[in-house]
Amino acid sequence: MKTQPEFRPATSSDHDALWAIIHEVISGGDTYVFDPQTPRDQMLAYWCGPDKHTYVATLDGRIVGTFMLKDNQPGLGSHVANAGYMVASDAGGRGIGQAMCAFSLEEARRLGYRSMQFNIVVSTNERAVRLWRKMGFEIIGEIPEAFRHRNLGLVSAYVMYRKL
Amino acid sequence: MKTQPEFRPATSSDHDALWAIIHEVISGGDTYVFDPQTPRDQMLAYWCGPDKHTYVATLDGRIVGTFMLKDNQPGLGSHVANAGYMVASDAGGRGIGQAMCAFSLEEARRLGYRSMQFNIVVSTNERAVRLWRKMGFEIIGEIPEAFRHRNLGLVSAYVMYRKL
Numbered sequence: 082m083k084t085q086p087e088f089r090p091a092t093s094s095d096h097d098a099l100w101a102i103i104h105e106v107i108s109g110g111d112t113y114v115f116d117p118q119t120p121r122d123q124m125l126a127y128w129c130g131p132d133k134h135t136y137v138a139t140l141d142g143r144i145v146g147t148f149m150l151k152d153n154q155p156g157l158g159s160h161v162a163n164a165g166y167m168v169a170s171d172a173g174g175r176g177i178g179q180a181m182c183a184f185s186l187e188e189a190r191r192l193g194y195r196s197m198q199f200n201i202v203v204s205t206n207e208r209a210v211r212l213w214r215k216m217g218f219e220i221i222g223e224i225p226e227a228f229r230h231r232n233l234g235l236v237s238a239y240v241m242y243r244k245l
Numbered sequence: 246m247k248t249q250p251e252f253r254p255a256t257s258s259d260h261d262a263l264w265a266i267i268h269e270v271i272s273g274g275d276t277y278v279f280d281p282q283t284p285r286d287q288m289l290a291y292w293c294g295p296d297k298h299t300y301v302a303t304l305d306g307r308i309v310g311t312f313m314l315k316d317n318q319p320g321l322g323s324h325v326a327n328a329g330y331m332v333a334s335d336a337g338g339r340g341i342g343q344a345m346c347a348f349s350l351e352e353a354r355r356l357g358y359r360s361m362q363f364n365i366v367v368s369t370n371e372r373a374v375r376l377w378r379k380m381g382f383e384i385i386g387e388i389p390e391a392f393r394h395r396n397l398g399l400v401s402a403y404v405m406y407r408k409l
Contacts, residue, residue: 113321116321155278156280156281157274157279157392158365158402160390160399161391195399198388198391221387222385222404225360225408226324226360226408227362228322229321235324238322242389244389244390
Protein backbone atom coordinates (compact mmCIF):
# COMPACT_ATOMS: atom_id res chain seq x y z
CA MET A 82 0.00 0.00 0.00
CA LYS A 83 1.23 3.45 -0.91
CA THR A 84 1.52 5.81 1.98
CA GLN A 85 2.23 8.98 -0.01
CA PRO A 86 -0.57 10.79 -1.80
CA GLU A 87 -0.22 11.57 -5.48
CA PHE A 88 -1.42 14.72 -7.19
CA ARG A 89 -2.92 15.53 -10.56
CA PRO A 90 -5.10 18.25 -12.09
CA ALA A 91 -8.81 17.72 -11.47
CA THR A 92 -11.07 16.93 -14.43
CA SER A 93 -14.84 17.07 -14.83
CA SER A 94 -14.98 13.32 -14.19
CA ASP A 95 -13.77 14.04 -10.65
CA HIS A 96 -16.76 16.22 -9.80
CA ASP A 97 -18.66 13.61 -7.77
CA ALA A 98 -15.61 12.89 -5.64
CA LEU A 99 -14.81 16.60 -5.28
CA TRP A 100 -18.33 17.43 -4.22
CA ALA A 101 -18.33 14.65 -1.60
CA ILE A 102 -15.26 16.25 0.02
CA ILE A 103 -16.29 19.89 -0.45
CA HIS A 104 -19.82 19.30 0.81
CA GLU A 105 -18.51 17.54 3.90
CA VAL A 106 -16.02 20.31 4.66
CA ILE A 107 -18.33 23.28 4.16
CA SER A 108 -21.17 21.56 6.03
CA GLY A 109 -19.12 21.96 9.20
CA GLY A 110 -19.45 25.74 9.06
CA ASP A 111 -16.28 26.01 11.11
CA THR A 112 -13.37 26.36 8.67
CA TYR A 113 -14.47 27.77 5.29
CA VAL A 114 -16.48 30.87 4.48
CA PHE A 115 -18.71 29.14 1.94
CA ASP A 116 -22.28 28.93 3.13
CA PRO A 117 -22.86 25.34 4.38
CA GLN A 118 -25.96 25.27 2.14
CA THR A 119 -24.11 26.25 -1.04
CA PRO A 120 -25.50 24.13 -3.92
CA ARG A 121 -23.25 21.61 -5.66
CA ASP A 122 -23.20 23.39 -9.03
CA GLN A 123 -22.32 26.76 -7.52
CA MET A 124 -19.58 25.32 -5.37
CA LEU A 125 -18.02 23.27 -8.18
CA ALA A 126 -18.20 26.28 -10.51
CA TYR A 127 -16.18 28.18 -7.92
CA TRP A 128 -13.68 25.46 -6.95
CA CYS A 129 -13.04 24.39 -10.56
CA GLY A 130 -13.51 27.79 -12.21
CA PRO A 131 -11.41 28.97 -15.17
CA ASP A 132 -9.48 31.31 -12.86
CA LYS A 133 -8.29 28.37 -10.73
CA HIS A 134 -5.75 25.58 -10.97
CA THR A 135 -7.60 22.71 -9.31
CA TYR A 136 -5.97 19.45 -8.22
CA VAL A 137 -6.90 16.19 -6.58
CA ALA A 138 -4.84 14.18 -4.12
CA THR A 139 -5.19 10.42 -4.46
CA LEU A 140 -4.20 7.62 -2.12
CA ASP A 141 -4.15 4.18 -3.71
CA GLY A 142 -6.15 5.64 -6.58
CA ARG A 143 -8.90 7.07 -4.38
CA ILE A 144 -9.49 10.83 -4.22
CA VAL A 145 -8.87 11.89 -0.62
CA GLY A 146 -8.26 15.62 -1.00
CA THR A 147 -8.45 18.59 -3.31
CA PHE A 148 -6.81 21.97 -3.52
CA MET A 149 -6.84 24.96 -5.81
CA LEU A 150 -4.44 27.77 -6.63
CA LYS A 151 -5.42 31.15 -8.02
CA ASP A 152 -4.33 34.77 -8.25
CA ASN A 153 -5.12 36.43 -4.95
CA GLN A 154 -5.72 39.73 -6.76
CA PRO A 155 -6.03 40.74 -10.43
CA GLY A 156 -3.47 42.63 -12.50
CA LEU A 157 -0.84 44.35 -10.39
CA GLY A 158 -1.40 41.96 -7.50
CA SER A 159 -1.52 38.75 -9.54
CA HIS A 160 2.00 37.63 -8.55
CA VAL A 161 0.59 36.63 -5.14
CA ALA A 162 -1.12 33.23 -5.10
CA ASN A 163 -4.09 32.22 -3.02
CA ALA A 164 -4.94 28.59 -2.27
CA GLY A 165 -7.55 26.42 -0.60
CA TYR A 166 -7.22 22.83 0.63
CA MET A 167 -9.78 20.22 1.65
CA VAL A 168 -9.28 16.67 2.91
CA ALA A 169 -11.90 13.91 3.22
CA SER A 170 -12.59 13.37 6.93
CA ASP A 171 -12.03 9.62 6.70
CA ALA A 172 -8.54 10.30 5.32
CA GLY A 173 -7.57 12.74 8.06
CA GLY A 174 -4.46 12.38 10.21
CA ARG A 175 -2.31 10.96 7.40
CA GLY A 176 -0.46 14.11 6.45
CA ILE A 177 -2.48 14.67 3.29
CA GLY A 178 -3.07 18.35 4.01
CA GLN A 179 0.63 18.88 4.58
CA ALA A 180 1.58 16.96 1.43
CA MET A 181 -0.96 18.96 -0.61
CA CYS A 182 0.41 22.22 0.76
CA ALA A 183 4.02 21.23 -0.01
CA PHE A 184 3.04 20.26 -3.56
CA SER A 185 1.02 23.46 -4.02
CA LEU A 186 4.01 25.60 -3.01
CA GLU A 187 6.13 23.93 -5.71
CA GLU A 188 3.32 24.25 -8.21
CA ALA A 189 2.81 27.93 -7.35
CA ARG A 190 6.54 28.58 -7.93
CA ARG A 191 6.35 26.76 -11.25
CA LEU A 192 3.36 28.92 -12.25
CA GLY A 193 5.42 32.03 -11.56
CA TYR A 194 3.91 33.23 -8.30
CA ARG A 195 6.25 35.00 -5.87
CA SER A 196 4.34 34.49 -2.66
CA MET A 197 1.19 32.92 -1.26
CA GLN A 198 -1.47 34.52 0.89
CA PHE A 199 -4.43 33.09 2.80
CA ASN A 200 -7.06 35.76 3.39
CA ILE A 201 -9.31 34.23 6.01
CA VAL A 202 -7.84 31.48 8.18
CA VAL A 203 -10.36 30.98 10.97
CA SER A 204 -8.49 31.65 14.21
CA THR A 205 -10.20 28.81 16.06
CA ASN A 206 -9.09 26.31 13.39
CA GLU A 207 -5.95 25.57 15.40
CA ARG A 208 -5.01 22.54 13.38
CA ALA A 209 -4.89 24.57 10.17
CA VAL A 210 -3.03 27.47 11.77
CA ARG A 211 -0.44 25.06 13.18
CA LEU A 212 -0.02 23.37 9.80
CA TRP A 213 0.36 26.60 7.83
CA ARG A 214 2.95 27.82 10.34
CA LYS A 215 4.82 24.56 9.96
CA MET A 216 4.71 25.10 6.19
CA GLY A 217 6.36 28.50 6.52
CA PHE A 218 3.36 30.83 6.66
CA GLU A 219 3.28 33.73 9.09
CA ILE A 220 0.29 35.48 10.56
CA ILE A 221 0.57 39.01 9.14
CA GLY A 222 -2.79 40.29 10.32
CA GLU A 223 -5.84 39.41 12.38
CA ILE A 224 -9.33 40.47 11.29
CA PRO A 225 -11.70 40.86 14.25
CA GLU A 226 -15.04 39.03 14.02
CA ALA A 227 -14.35 38.06 10.41
CA PHE A 228 -16.07 34.66 10.49
CA ARG A 229 -19.53 33.51 11.65
CA HIS A 230 -18.58 30.17 13.19
CA ARG A 231 -21.49 27.74 13.38
CA ASN A 232 -20.91 26.99 17.07
CA LEU A 233 -18.81 29.87 18.38
CA GLY A 234 -20.43 32.89 16.72
CA LEU A 235 -18.20 35.68 15.44
CA VAL A 236 -14.52 34.76 15.66
CA SER A 237 -11.44 36.44 14.24
CA ALA A 238 -9.51 35.26 11.21
CA TYR A 239 -5.87 35.50 10.23
CA VAL A 240 -4.21 36.72 7.08
CA MET A 241 -1.28 34.34 6.54
CA TYR A 242 1.58 34.75 4.09
CA ARG A 243 4.84 33.30 2.89
CA LYS A 244 7.29 34.00 0.09
CA LEU A 245 7.89 31.27 -2.46
CA MET B 246 -22.70 76.61 -6.54
CA LYS B 247 -23.08 73.55 -4.36
CA THR B 248 -19.98 72.54 -2.50
CA GLN B 249 -21.21 69.20 -1.15
CA PRO B 250 -21.31 66.16 -3.42
CA GLU B 251 -24.52 64.20 -3.73
CA PHE B 252 -24.78 60.43 -4.06
CA ARG B 253 -27.06 58.06 -5.93
CA PRO B 254 -26.91 54.48 -7.24
CA ALA B 255 -25.18 54.20 -10.61
CA THR B 256 -27.23 53.19 -13.65
CA SER B 257 -26.19 51.93 -17.06
CA SER B 258 -26.58 55.46 -18.44
CA ASP B 259 -23.65 56.47 -16.21
CA HIS B 260 -21.23 54.04 -17.88
CA ASP B 261 -19.44 56.61 -20.04
CA ALA B 262 -18.81 58.86 -17.05
CA LEU B 263 -17.79 55.91 -14.87
CA TRP B 264 -15.35 54.62 -17.45
CA ALA B 265 -13.75 58.05 -17.82
CA ILE B 266 -12.98 58.06 -14.09
CA ILE B 267 -12.05 54.39 -13.78
CA HIS B 268 -9.82 54.45 -16.85
CA GLU B 269 -8.00 57.50 -15.57
CA VAL B 270 -7.46 55.99 -12.12
CA ILE B 271 -6.29 52.53 -13.21
CA SER B 272 -4.06 54.01 -15.93
CA GLY B 273 -1.85 55.39 -13.17
CA GLY B 274 -0.83 51.88 -12.10
CA ASP B 275 -0.07 53.24 -8.66
CA THR B 276 -3.20 52.80 -6.53
CA TYR B 277 -5.46 50.02 -7.81
CA VAL B 278 -4.63 46.40 -8.66
CA PHE B 279 -6.57 46.40 -11.92
CA ASP B 280 -4.28 46.08 -14.92
CA PRO B 281 -3.93 49.58 -16.45
CA GLN B 282 -4.84 47.99 -19.82
CA THR B 283 -8.09 46.43 -18.58
CA PRO B 284 -10.73 46.86 -21.32
CA ARG B 285 -13.76 49.05 -20.65
CA ASP B 286 -16.34 46.23 -20.79
CA GLN B 287 -14.40 44.03 -18.39
CA MET B 288 -13.83 46.84 -15.94
CA LEU B 289 -17.46 48.05 -15.98
CA ALA B 290 -18.66 44.44 -15.62
CA TYR B 291 -16.56 44.26 -12.45
CA TRP B 292 -17.33 47.69 -10.98
CA CYS B 293 -21.06 47.48 -11.70
CA GLY B 294 -21.45 43.71 -11.25
CA PRO B 295 -24.54 42.14 -9.68
CA ASP B 296 -22.55 41.42 -6.51
CA LYS B 297 -21.86 45.15 -6.01
CA HIS B 298 -23.72 48.23 -4.82
CA THR B 299 -22.35 50.90 -7.15
CA TYR B 300 -22.82 54.62 -6.62
CA VAL B 301 -21.88 57.89 -8.26
CA ALA B 302 -20.96 61.14 -6.56
CA THR B 303 -22.14 64.27 -8.35
CA LEU B 304 -21.15 67.89 -7.91
CA ASP B 305 -23.51 70.38 -9.53
CA GLY B 306 -24.98 67.48 -11.50
CA ARG B 307 -21.66 66.29 -12.90
CA ILE B 308 -20.29 62.84 -11.97
CA VAL B 309 -17.01 63.41 -10.15
CA GLY B 310 -16.56 60.13 -8.32
CA THR B 311 -17.77 56.57 -7.95
CA PHE B 312 -17.64 53.92 -5.28
CA MET B 313 -18.87 50.40 -4.77
CA LEU B 314 -19.72 48.24 -1.78
CA LYS B 315 -19.72 44.45 -1.74
CA ASP B 316 -19.34 41.45 0.52
CA ASN B 317 -15.65 40.97 1.26
CA GLN B 318 -16.17 37.21 1.49
CA PRO B 319 -19.06 34.88 0.68
CA GLY B 320 -21.32 33.09 3.18
CA LEU B 321 -19.92 33.04 6.68
CA GLY B 322 -17.76 36.11 6.00
CA SER B 323 -20.41 38.17 4.21
CA HIS B 324 -21.08 40.47 7.19
CA VAL B 325 -17.81 42.26 6.38
CA ALA B 326 -18.06 44.84 3.60
CA ASN B 327 -15.42 45.73 1.08
CA ALA B 328 -15.41 49.00 -0.85
CA GLY B 329 -13.57 50.85 -3.58
CA TYR B 330 -13.55 54.58 -4.31
CA MET B 331 -12.43 56.60 -7.31
CA VAL B 332 -12.41 60.37 -7.88
CA ALA B 333 -11.95 62.24 -11.16
CA SER B 334 -8.52 63.90 -11.08
CA ASP B 335 -9.93 67.31 -12.02
CA ALA B 336 -12.24 67.12 -8.99
CA GLY B 337 -9.46 66.23 -6.52
CA GLY B 338 -8.75 68.18 -3.36
CA ARG B 339 -12.41 68.96 -2.65
CA GLY B 340 -13.08 66.29 -0.07
CA ILE B 341 -15.04 64.11 -2.44
CA GLY B 342 -13.19 60.93 -1.41
CA GLN B 343 -13.87 61.65 2.22
CA ALA B 344 -17.53 62.45 1.59
CA MET B 345 -17.93 59.24 -0.44
CA CYS B 346 -16.32 57.21 2.32
CA ALA B 347 -18.56 58.76 5.00
CA PHE B 348 -21.64 58.06 2.90
CA SER B 349 -20.47 54.51 2.17
CA LEU B 350 -20.07 53.77 5.88
CA GLU B 351 -23.68 54.82 6.48
CA GLU B 352 -24.83 52.84 3.48
CA ALA B 353 -22.90 49.76 4.60
CA ARG B 354 -24.57 49.97 8.04
CA ARG B 355 -27.96 50.31 6.37
CA LEU B 356 -27.23 47.22 4.27
CA GLY B 357 -26.51 45.25 7.43
CA TYR B 358 -22.74 45.00 7.32
CA ARG B 359 -20.93 44.93 10.67
CA SER B 360 -17.50 46.07 9.56
CA MET B 361 -15.55 47.15 6.50
CA GLN B 362 -12.24 45.82 5.25
CA PHE B 363 -9.86 47.01 2.53
CA ASN B 364 -7.67 44.15 1.32
CA ILE B 365 -4.94 45.89 -0.61
CA VAL B 366 -4.26 49.54 0.22
CA VAL B 367 -0.99 50.35 -1.54
CA SER B 368 1.42 51.47 1.19
CA THR B 369 2.92 54.22 -0.95
CA ASN B 370 -0.52 55.74 -1.53
CA GLU B 371 -0.06 57.97 1.50
CA ARG B 372 -3.00 60.18 0.72
CA ALA B 373 -5.38 57.21 0.78
CA VAL B 374 -3.83 55.72 3.92
CA ARG B 375 -4.15 59.09 5.69
CA LEU B 376 -7.77 59.45 4.60
CA TRP B 377 -8.80 55.93 5.65
CA ARG B 378 -7.16 56.47 9.03
CA LYS B 379 -9.04 59.73 9.41
CA MET B 380 -12.23 57.81 8.60
CA GLY B 381 -11.61 55.36 11.42
CA PHE B 382 -9.80 52.54 9.63
CA GLU B 383 -6.83 50.85 11.24
CA ILE B 384 -3.96 49.04 9.57
CA ILE B 385 -4.39 45.46 10.79
CA GLY B 386 -1.79 43.85 8.54
CA GLU B 387 0.92 44.58 5.99
CA ILE B 388 1.47 42.30 3.00
CA PRO B 389 5.08 42.42 1.75
CA GLU B 390 5.58 43.08 -1.99
CA ALA B 391 1.84 42.79 -2.62
CA PHE B 392 1.62 45.37 -5.41
CA ARG B 393 3.58 45.91 -8.62
CA HIS B 394 3.73 49.71 -8.65
CA ARG B 395 4.28 51.18 -12.10
CA ASN B 396 7.19 53.37 -10.95
CA LEU B 397 8.37 51.84 -7.69
CA GLY B 398 8.28 48.11 -8.42
CA LEU B 399 7.08 45.76 -5.71
CA VAL B 400 5.70 47.62 -2.71
CA SER B 401 3.78 46.44 0.32
CA ALA B 402 0.06 46.87 0.87
CA TYR B 403 -2.04 47.26 3.99
CA VAL B 404 -5.13 45.45 5.15
CA MET B 405 -7.30 48.14 6.75
CA TYR B 406 -10.41 47.62 8.86
CA ARG B 407 -13.03 49.33 10.92
CA LYS B 408 -16.21 48.33 12.70
CA LEU B 409 -19.45 49.95 11.61
